[in-house]
Amino acid sequence: MQLELPLATAPAAAPTGTLRYIQLGSEIVSYRFRRARRRSIGIMIDDDGLRVAAPNHAPIVEVETFIREKARWVLKKLSEWRAAPKPPMVNWSEGSTIALLGAPVTIALLPGRRGISLEHGQLGIGLAPRGEPAALRKRGIAWIKERARALLGERLALYAANLGVPTPSLVLSNARTQWGLCHQDGRVRLNWRLIHLPLHLVDYVVAHELAHLREMNHSARFWAVVGRLYPDYQQARIELRHCNHRLPIL
Numbered sequence: 544m545q546l547e548l549p550l551a552t553a554p555a556a557a558p559t560g561t562l563r564y565i566q567l568g569s570e571i572v573s574y575r576f577r578r579a580r581r582r583s584i585g586i587m588i589d590d591d592g593l594r595v596a597a598p599n600h601a602p603i604v605e606v607e608t609f610i611r612e613k614a615r616w617v618l619k620k621l622s623e624w625r626a627a628p629k630p631p632m633v634n635w636s637e638g639s640t641i642a643l644l645g646a647p648v649t650i651a652l653l654p655g656r657r658g659i660s661l662e663h664g665q666l667g668i669g670l671a672p673r674g675e676p677a678a679l680r681k682r683g684i685a686w687i688k689e690r691a692r693a694l695l696g697e698r699l700a701l702y703a704a705n706l707g708v709p710t711p712s713l714v715l716s717n718a719r720t721q722w723g724l725c726h727q728d729g730r731v732r733l734n735w736r737l738i739h740l741p742l743h744l745v746d747y748v749v750a751h752e753l754a755h756l757r758e759m760n761h762s763a764r765f766w767a768v769v770g771r772l773y774p775d776y777q778q779a780r781i782e783l784r785h786c787n788h789r790l791p792i793l
């Protein structure tokens with residue numbers, strides 16, 4: 544079950560899929576189209592706009608009919624997407640800041656040092672002679688993802704113990720449109736960008752996904768399980784909704 548919350552972070556690389564166009568009412572709408580091993584056509588709006596996925600053998604006519612049937616929804620969501628504030632870009636340079644666990648961390652470039660360390664609110668990044676800015680960013684993100692894996696693994700183990708289930712295996716996700724996802728087979732997928740949020744919100748997402756191990760739905764029974772693991776979940780849901788557009792683009 545997926546915790547579907549719009550997550551406003553821009554792509555690190557070019558968006559995937561073929562670019563196609565369709566006329567909806569008086570508007571020509573572009574969308575990214577991708578074929579996948581799936582049973583039905585899926586459409587969504589992410590940070591790059593409209594995205595459509597279709598089963599490998601679905602004729603394109605069928606895909607276009609499907610989009611037209613959803614035209615009202617698509618046009619409404621696209622106009623919301625255009626109006627939404629875009630998140631800030633992180634500039635990987637001396638003195639710029641990143642939020643880690645809800646607190647600002649300042650980047651310090653340390654010539655002649657190796658590795659990356661976090662101390663007293665400062666993210667010290669060792670700088671090789673003639674270090675490329677692109678490499679710096681890549682190393683920084685890799686480091687943050689590693690921290691995220693450690694943190695999320697730890698929270699998952701903690702809440703799994705509270706729920707009385709073995710710790711599920713963690714898959715770190717890079718999704719731009721969801722915080723977490725619990726697979727039928729028991730694997731839990733968590734977005735590494737959660738590390739930007741305060742710990743209590745990370746915990747809510749972890750508790751939410753784990754509760755799906757008991758209830759693969761969003762029924763009252765499901766929310767009762769969430770409530771046992773994380774009593775203040777209603778407040779957390781509201782807060783999480785407000786975080787969407789503040790997440791930086793690393």
Ligand SMILES: [Zn+2]
Binds near residue numbers: 544545755760761
């Ligand atoms: Zn859910």
